[in-house]
Structures are given as C-alpha cells and as structure tokens.
Amino acid sequence: MTLSRRQLLQTGLLGGLTLALAGRLAEVPAAPGFAANVADRQLIMALAPGMLGPLPAGGAAQVAGNVLKAIDGLPLAVQAELRQLFDLLHNPLARRLLAGVAAPWPEAGEQAINAFLQRWRYSRFSLLRSAYQALHCLLGAGWYGAAASWPAIDYRLPAMMKGLL
C-alpha cells in the first residue's frame, strides 16, 4: 500500500489532520529498509490474537519474530511501504481516527482490535483494505509457516521423508 499523500487525501476521511500527517510521512527520508523497532514487535503481538484467534503461550511473540524476519527478506520498495503502514499505525492520531483504537496498541482491548480489523477489512477505501490484507498475509504466514502451529491443524510432513531431510 503506497500511502502517498494523494491516496490519503482520496480517502477523504480526515481533512486537515490527514494533510498534516501526510506532510509528516512525506518528510521521512526513504529508509533503505524496514528497520524494525520495538513498537513494531508490540504492534504485531497486539494484533496476533485478533487476526489468528487464541494462540498458545509464546505464540504471539513467535509470530512477531517471524513476521519481522519475513519483512526483512522483501524487496526494499515493499519494505518501505510496510514501514509507512507501521508508522501510520504507530501515530496516535491515526490510530485513533483511522483505526478507531483509543488505547496504545499493547493496552488495546480485544474488542477494539477486532473492530479495527473488521473496519479495515471491509473498508470502502481500497487503501485500507490493502493494509488489512497485508497484515492478514504477514501474520497468517508468520504463524502457520511455523512448525509450532502444525499439531493444532493436524498437519505433518510426509512420513516417507522421515529421516531423509
């Protein structure tokens, strides 16, 4: 999702506030990569149960680790787009007005997170739908790509390959 200023304006949601925000986003020089920070990890952990359903102990942390690792392997242009999305979600005003979540992510309640996910999933703005889909894909892959998730879905590698890999 290229959160260009034009597209943010197209969403027509926030008028002056959006302008200010977009101005700030545009000021940030294009970083060479995603360069994950602590807040990114917290955000993923906060979203994980809402996106994936209840997880076993340590599951959300594992998802966060896997997602950040996966982002690191994406082309730099895609990393930059994801950086913009995460920065937008970290911004308290955007979180409140675009995501509809009042509390900071780690403190946000289950209901607030679920409402946010549904809001973006079915948004009439394709920009927000694409942001939801990016999170859906990253978190889904981060959990179900890990062997820890496989017993619950009754999945295992073919018996024939035991001892060969």
Place this chain on the structure above:
Amino acid sequence: MSKLPDPWQAGLAAGWQVTDASRLAQDLQLECDVAIVGTGAGGGMAAELLAQAGLRVVMLEEGALHSSGSFRLNEAEAYPQLYQESANRQTADKGITILQGRTVGGSTTVNWTSSFRTPAGTLGWWRRAHGLQNMSEESMQPWFERAEARLGIAPWETDPNANNAVLARGCEALGLSHGRMRRNVRGCWNLGYCGTGCATNAKQSMLVTTIPAALQAGARLLTRVRVQRLLLAGDRVKGVLAEALQADGVRASGRRVTVKARQVVLSAGAIGTPAILLRSRAPDPYRQLGKRTFLHPVVLSGALFPQRIEGYYGAPQSVYSDHFMHVGAIDGPLGYKLEVPPIHPLIMAATLPGNGAVHQRLMRQMPHLNVTLALLRDGFHPESVGGQVRLRDDGSPLLDYPLGAVEWEAARRALLSMAELQFAAGARAVLPVHEDAGLARSWREARQMIAALPMQIMRTRVVSAHVMGGAAMAADERRGVVDGDGRHWQLRNLTVIDGSLFPTSIGANPQLSVYGFALRQAEALRQRMA
C-alpha cells in the same frame, strides 16, 4: 542437508563454472558469445541448446543456487529463497498476488509439473488475430516432442490424490468433460511438495536438466546477479550490465558485473524481461513494451468434506477440466480452466479469508479441505487487455493489472461453477474464497450467496502463477516487441526467449509452451550465429 542424492554436489566438485556473485570481492567483466539473462523455462532450454552447439554461454540469474540437498519441504524457508518477493509479488493496486520463481531454474524449480501443449485454439487465434501465420500445431509439433522427450513429459498414471479426485468426481456427477494431466517427472515419489523445490530430483525442472547439461558443455553460471540494463550501441546490444546482490538477495552489494556478448538472450520471464528493456530505454517506437501482460487470473473455492482430503500430499495437480473453456467463442466472455492447487499451511493461511476464531476454525479443518481453482483465459476478449509493466522509482518492476468488468463477470461465473461441482462431489460445505462469503451448506445457498458477492479487489481473492506477455511476438513491428523468432524488432542481436513473448495468455498451464517456443527460437538463433 537432506540425505537424498544431490547432482549439483558432484557437478560443482567436477568443476562446473558457477559463481555466486554475492561473494565477489571486486567488479567482474566477462566476454562470451551469448549472454542469457534468467535461468527459468526459456533460459534453461536456450542455454543447453546453445552451449551444446559449442557457443560460449554465460547465464546470469538474479536468484541464488538452491538444489535438492537444501529442499526441506518447508514453506517458510522456500518462499523467501526460491520466489520473487517471497511468493508475495503483487499487482500495483494489490488486487492480485503473483507466484513467480527466483532461483536457478526460475519458476520451473517451484512449479507444479502440469504439462500442456499450447492449445490449438490459441495458436489459431494467433494466426487469425495476430497475423502469426507460421504458428500452427504442425509447425510446433517437433519442438513440443523434443521438449517432452527431454523433460520426461508423460501421462501421470498414478491415482490422483483426494484433492484432485474431488474435481474428477464433481465433473463426472455433472457430466463435464475432464482429463488427466501429463507431468514432467521421472521417478516421482508422489510427495506433493513441488512448490517448495523437489527434494528427490524427480521433477525435471531446468535445475536438474538443461542447466547442468549446459554447465557440462562449458557454460558459465553467475547467481545472485540482477541484470540492470543492456549496453546499447545504435541498433545493437554489446552486452549487459548487472549488479551483484548481497547474500540476503535483497540489497545490491556494490559490485558490478559486465558481460560483453555477440548475442544477448532475455529470459527473465514476463515482468522481468520487459523491466530490463524498460530500464535500458530500449527503442519502443510503437509503445508496445510491457503492455498486454497476462496472468490467467485465478479465483478459488474451498470445500469441506466429511473424509480427509490432505491436499498437501500427492502430485499437486493431476486432473483438469476444460469444459468452461469451450462454452463460448474464444474472444467472448472469458473461459476458464478448472484445476486444484496443492494445500499447504502457510499459503492457505494467507489465502483463506477471515480472521480470528473463524479463520482458526477453518485452518483446523485443513485436512478435510479441498480447494478448486479457475484460471481465466485473458487476452482474447477485446476488453481483456491484461496489465502493463512499469518501473518503480528504484527501477524495480511493478505490474499494473486493473481487473475490469469482463474479468469480474467471469470470476463470478467461475465461483458458481466450482461451488456446484464441489457439492456434486460430496462437499459438506463450500466457501468461495472471498472476504464477504461464509460457509454455504447447499448448492442453493451457495448460488444465492455468490450472486450477491461484491466483485472487488481485496474482497475477492485473485492470484496467479502464470505470468505471460509484455514483449509480444508480432507479425510486424507496429504490433509487438519481437518477431516470431523472438528477435527484437529494433535491436537485431537481442532475442527474447521466455513467457513474455506470448501475444495472449496461453489458456493452459504455460510451461510446455515456453519450452517449445524456446527450443524453436534458440535453434533459429543458433543458425543465425553459425
């Protein structure tokens, strides 16, 4: 390391010339007869033929060398290693997710082995509507036969797995024509993990066939090297300029690789080949370059069965139905081919709609899940003009493929056909892969639900594993980028040999089309160089 034999170990030990460019300590300059960019279906075939003809060949591949010893049937490892953009390449508006390979062997290293010749209807259309007079079944037959013999393409006699059997059963119940696939395998273990690299070397991909043969004949292979542009001098190409990547495969290392060559072959695949031409500012007087890039856009339908399906095990594709390809005119409302995809947890989690407890419940039923897919035949209907390859600011390619009314109309029809078929095959419930859909318990319920689904990007899931076009063959220079031999209309020692030269989609899984045309065009190039 797996304990199964890996032919690359022996080859490398015997002195195959392979350079991992991420390890270069300084810039590299080479000279050769033919520089081949990309080692997928087109590049692999061309490399073997030209190297065995005694020409000095250098292959340049953006991806890394991964061979069977490191294939561990693990999606989380394989997607970043073996696919473009970690198997999550997307169109500009994010509406379509594209699977393409990026490794030695290109998409053939990860593809699902289904093998079809170019349909007669497609070749006929190319003659009638695109003026490509010598594209006929007869003129292509020797090339297909040669490719089939080289790659062990033969009927797959083993029983289809339960996922494919659903398609066969549904077709039988509804009286739809269907058939069994041919596959490019030798001694296949019927494992089902073709998409993460074949650990047994049964799949006759370029990784285990033509590229080793080319190396054996003295060709040289450079990996983790991304060709940036052609070195142009008037109407000729002097070679290619490339950047070495770091070991992460993402960032450039700062080392440059220059390969001077008498002839340059672009085999970087659809999207990849047009991108190199765009970056090179290659002549494009009729503004054809990058246009008409096709995807066989795919829509999907899930179905839950009382019995176990275990769509992760067994040859991923063995049954197909072309029934809906032939109900109307080839340039009428889009026809579609029905197949099934393999079902593995990471890609299913990303593909299946919904979130939270609902998504989790669905994932827990994965052993009972069948997924059927419909690939839409794009590029024939006058309004189905495909996508256009553009460059991002950093020079990386981006495919702009807006889905329009003709595609959405076909998508809805296909979702209906698949749901009906899945119920006819005994499904308990059907789930169109769409954010607004729920589980339908009967065909009646499904029909009403699908009729009301909003057809929009990022609500309807649309994916593709077949990228074609963007540097089309044409009968004259006004209508395409290359001639019928793949020669660039303006740059006379530049040849395109890959899926980008198809003027429409193929209307069947494209690998054998790429192989056949590659052999034909590489042979023409060899004769021009003799």
